[in-house]
Amino acid sequence: MKSKDVVFQLTRRDLQWMFLVLAVVLVLFGGQLVSAQKVQDSYSDKFKISTDSGNVAVATSADGKYVYIAGKKGLLVSDDHGKTGSWVQTLRLK
Numbered sequence: 866m867k868s869k870d871v872v873f874q875l876t877r878r879d880l881q882w883m884f885l886v887l888a889v890v891l892v893l894f895g896g897q898l899v900s901a902q903k904v905q906d907s908y909s910d911k912f913k914i915s916t917d918s919g920n921v922a923v924a925t926s927a928d929g930k931y932v933y934i935a936g937k938k939g940l941l942v943s944d945d946h947g948k949t950g951s952w953v954q955t956l957r958l959k
Contacts, residue, residue, distance in 0.1 A: 932947040945951035
């Protein structure tokens with residue numbers, strides 16, 4: 866085998882160092898890379914905008930930032946891509 870044929874060669878020690886560096890980066894920045902939404906509370910009484918059979922319409926802005934849900938009993942708007950806690954009831958019908 867000629868030396869110019871060898872493109873990349875890793876030893877076991879190289880792999881251990883790469884794994885260690887990757888683990889340290891994940892520990893330091895893992896919380897910022899992966900985040901979960903907060904636990905969904907029960908909004909069934911507050912945000913009841915549909916009938917028992919459902920019948921809601923969903924619409925979004927072109928970039929998806931604003932999400933609208935309309936039902937027979939009201940209108941909900943989210944200004945943060947529909948994330949938990951970003952919903953506001955803007956209209957309540959009787």
